[in-house]
Amino acid sequence: MHMKTHLDCIPCLIRQALNAVRMVSADAVQHASLMRQVLHWAGEMDLQQPPPVMAQRIHRQLRTITREEDPYRVAKAHQNHMALRLLPELRAQLESASDPLEQGVRLAIAGNVIDMGINGHVTEADLRQSVNQVLDDSFSGDLNVFRAALSTARNILYLADNAGEIVFDRVLIEQLGTERVTLAVRGFPVLNDATREDAQSAGLHGMVEIIDNGSDAPGTLLEQCRESFVRRFHQADLVIAKGQGNFETLSEETRNIFFLFKVKCSVIAAHTGFPVGTHVLGQSGAMASCGKPAVVSEM
């Protein structure tokens, strides 16, 4: 189960499509062609589906018209590289923290600023600012509930979100204990979402088992994922899902999931009850059982 698409998502998805086609092509004819196609789809879209379904369709079309299997490859390589340069600092921050788990959670959420759906041009300065901000701000979520869930979990499935961000995930994963973590990435390139190649660039191969979900959606649409992934999803003692895309597609699943993300739009703000910009460690379950956002205490 997942979120629905709100009418407010539509102009935003169309704006994202325009940003995306401009990002990967300089051809004005391709820009107009993608826009007309997206508008046509949007006019007929099934609003019962979550927003990543439309984003998936947009990016498939983008790959078709540009004839590029992965139009974001260069951007993703840059993002991974940028984040890797910060890795020693991130680790140092973790080592000096009084509560390394909390610090790891904060840093993992900080990495969620690298989202090309929302902002196509995240710089190293933006990244540093995001890190400083997440360390200064309070965040919403009950870390003790997360800590308790971790204490009994023998195997953890960690759903990655974006390239670059995945380096920040590595810092938290090292904290969780690499031997019990399986990292899941997208099955195919879509936007700047992390694939197996990005997990390798972030140095996570050899450190944890890496699986891919078999899908090219910028989220986790279980009905589209490969069977082996879905089995692992249901068998894991604990699922950690990064980013808004994973939240939008899994927020109403009945199994226990911890969502780590930054609230990036008014629709998610209304859905979760947290203002735009909030750093969230949110737990499913309450959301799934009552159909309302989980009430999580301010830390």
Place this chain on the structure above:
Amino acid sequence: MHMKTHLDCIPCLIRQALNAVRMVSADAVQHASLMRQVLHWAGEMDLQQPPPVMAQRIHRQLRTITREEDPYRVAKAHQNHMALRLLPELRAQLESASDPLEQGVRLAIAGNVIDMGINGHVTEADLRQSVNQVLDDSFSGDLNVFRAALSTARNILYLADNAGEIVFDRVLIEQLGTERVTLAVRGFPVLNDATREDAQSAGLHGMVEIIDNGSDAPGTLLEQCRESFVRRFHQADLVIAKGQGNFETLSEETRNIFFLFKVKCSVIAAHTGFPVGTHVLGQSGAMASCGKPAVVSEM
């Protein structure tokens, strides 16, 4: 001649459609219905036309689905009333100004903040803030060129923009000399654009001749305007056009027009070369002859 619609206008027009249908209807079925219709049109739109053509179509559909001839009547009455309450203050500011014409121009531009396409909920505090801001800020345009044009004009055609704003126009019109001014309003209700009824509410009847352009576009699409209006448009010694809608539809006309408006979006910012928020007294002619924005000096 007029501006074209940019691809960037599309998500904005769709966002405006959503704001508009929510403004005039509480029925979620009507919201979705308008959105699907607008997306369909947008997918097939002629980008050679200016943005108000799509806005016109959206608002026609809005009037059809709500079965209201003027869904903004109450909002417009409120805006006129709000602006009329400020009228004594506006006049006092004009009387104490060292250059009353400049002050009149500034106030007329300040009134352009009442634009329900951009902001559905302009309050009296917003209006006061807009007035203070326009009086403090420099504005872009050459007032001396405008003054010289006024000095020889025997008849002036003043194209109004929005309800409420028209009260601010009244202050400038009083300064221009009412006997030589003809005020033109929209031919039919569209958005919160000023119609004959609003000109009357603003107290302009009996003060100047009021004509309507015969069209329901939120701008001035000459090819849709009644013949008598078009004749007056071409015969006037000077045309003053208020607001972005009139700018978008008339910016490339070959006749001399002074545009008074606030830059409200990135497309107009790029087109004019002025940042969003700039108060502009812009002259056509230069724009029309070279196809580029007029270079107007900072005051």
